Amino acid sequence: MNRIRRMLGRGCCSTHRLGALCVLLALGGCNDKGEPAAAAAPVVEVTTVSLQPVREWDLFNGRLSAVDAVDLRPRVSGYVERIAFREGDEVQKGQTLFVIDPRPYREALASAQARLARARAAVRLATEQDRRGQALVKQAALSREEGDIRSATLAQGVADVNAAVAEVATAQLNLDFTQVRAPFSGRVGRAMLTLGNLAQADQSVLTRIVSQDPMYVYFDADEQSLLRYIEQTGAGRRPGVANTVRVGLANDIGTFPLTGTVDFLDNQVDPATGTIRVRAVLANPERKLTAGLFARVRLEGASETRALLIDDRAVLTDQDRKYVYVVGDNNQALRKDVTLGRQLDGRRVISSGLAAGDRVVLNGAQKIYFSGMAVEPRENPAPDRQASAASPKPQLAQ
Structure with a gap:
C-alpha cells in the first residue's frame, strides 16, 4: 500500500498512476492487516406493538339536508304589494313575508257579507209567513x-x-291569503318576485324556506356493512347506543366534532348501487350547519374490542403483499408479512402476522437491504389511547 502511494507521489507515468489508483480504491475497504472494515449498523426507529382498545366505526360520505323545506307559493292571484322580510334572514312560523294587493278580495268579502245579510232577512220573512200560514191552515x-x-x-x-x-x-x-306567511321557522331565501309583479295562485314561486334546527344528514351504507350490522345485532355485539354517529364537515380535517343519532333506515337496498339510504339527526343550535354541505359520517359499529395497532408508516408493499420489519434477536431486522385491518387516524389494525411485544421498524426501513440485516434500534414509545377503527371505503350520498 505504501509503495503504491509512493508511486503516485513520485509522478510516474499515467498508465502506472491509473493502475495504482485502481488498486488503492480496491484496497480502500481493507485495514492495514488486509481485513475488510466492518460497516456500521444503520440506526432505525422502532416501536413495540401491544393490544389496545378499539371501537369500530364505518366511514361514509353524505350530505346535509333541512328537515323542512318549501317553495313558498301564493294561494290567491294578485300583484305583489309589499315584501315584508329581508332576504337571507331567519323567520318565524306565521310571520308575514309577502302582501298581495288585498283590495279586490276585501271588496269580495263585503259583497259576500251583503248577500248573507239579504239571505238572513229573507229567512226572517219566510219564518213569519210560514208561522202565519200554519195557523191559517x-x-x-x-x-x-x-x-x-x-x-x-x-x-x-x-x-x-x-x-x-x-x-x-x-x-x-282569500283575503287572509293575501298575506303570505311562513309555514314554519327557518331561513328564507331571495325574493323570486319583486314589487308590482303578478303572482299566480299555486304557480308562482315567491321564495324558498328551509328549517335550521335540527338538520338531517343522509348517507348510503353498502350492503356488506348492513349485513355485518344485522349479524352483530343478532349476536349481541352492538353497543347499547347503536345508532350514534360522528359527523365532520369539509374543513374538519381528521376530526368529527358533531354528534347525532340515526333515526331512519330505508326499506330496501338500491339494486343499482348496492347501498341503502340512512338518515341521522344533528342538532344545530348555533346555525353552523347549512343544507347541502358535504359531510363525513362515522357510524358506530361493534362494541369495544382489543387489537394490535401500528403506524401506517411502518407498512411496506411488495407487489400485492404487505409486510413490516421486526427487530429480533441480535438486533437483526426480519421481514414479516402482515394482513391489514381497518385504518384509524394514521394507524392500522393488524389482523395477522404480528404479536404483542414485537418491535416494529417505524422509521429507517429504507436502510434495510435484506431480511436479517443488523440494525441499531432506537425505541419510540407507541401511543396508548382508545382507538376508533374506520372503514377505508366510504360511499357517497347524492
Whole structure:
C-alpha cells in the first residue's frame, strides 16, 4: 500500500498512476492487516406493538339536508304589494313575508257579507209567513198547498243563508291569503318576485324556506356493512347506543366534532348501487350547519374490542403483499408479512402476522437491504389511547 502511494507521489507515468489508483480504491475497504472494515449498523426507529382498545366505526360520505323545506307559493292571484322580510334572514312560523294587493278580495268579502245579510232577512220573512200560514191552515182559512209553499220557501231561505255563510268564509280566507306567511321557522331565501309583479295562485314561486334546527344528514351504507350490522345485532355485539354517529364537515380535517343519532333506515337496498339510504339527526343550535354541505359520517359499529395497532408508516408493499420489519434477536431486522385491518387516524389494525411485544421498524426501513440485516434500534414509545377503527371505503350520498 505504501509503495503504491509512493508511486503516485513520485509522478510516474499515467498508465502506472491509473493502475495504482485502481488498486488503492480496491484496497480502500481493507485495514492495514488486509481485513475488510466492518460497516456500521444503520440506526432505525422502532416501536413495540401491544393490544389496545378499539371501537369500530364505518366511514361514509353524505350530505346535509333541512328537515323542512318549501317553495313558498301564493294561494290567491294578485300583484305583489309589499315584501315584508329581508332576504337571507331567519323567520318565524306565521310571520308575514309577502302582501298581495288585498283590495279586490276585501271588496269580495263585503259583497259576500251583503248577500248573507239579504239571505238572513229573507229567512226572517219566510219564518213569519210560514208561522202565519200554519195557523191559517188549522183554521181552514188557507189551503194546505199554500201552507206547504210557505214552508218550502222558509227551507230555501235557510239554505241560502248557509251558502252565504260559506261564501263569506271563502272570501275571508282569500283575503287572509293575501298575506303570505311562513309555514314554519327557518331561513328564507331571495325574493323570486319583486314589487308590482303578478303572482299566480299555486304557480308562482315567491321564495324558498328551509328549517335550521335540527338538520338531517343522509348517507348510503353498502350492503356488506348492513349485513355485518344485522349479524352483530343478532349476536349481541352492538353497543347499547347503536345508532350514534360522528359527523365532520369539509374543513374538519381528521376530526368529527358533531354528534347525532340515526333515526331512519330505508326499506330496501338500491339494486343499482348496492347501498341503502340512512338518515341521522344533528342538532344545530348555533346555525353552523347549512343544507347541502358535504359531510363525513362515522357510524358506530361493534362494541369495544382489543387489537394490535401500528403506524401506517411502518407498512411496506411488495407487489400485492404487505409486510413490516421486526427487530429480533441480535438486533437483526426480519421481514414479516402482515394482513391489514381497518385504518384509524394514521394507524392500522393488524389482523395477522404480528404479536404483542414485537418491535416494529417505524422509521429507517429504507436502510434495510435484506431480511436479517443488523440494525441499531432506537425505541419510540407507541401511543396508548382508545382507538376508533374506520372503514377505508366510504360511499357517497347524492
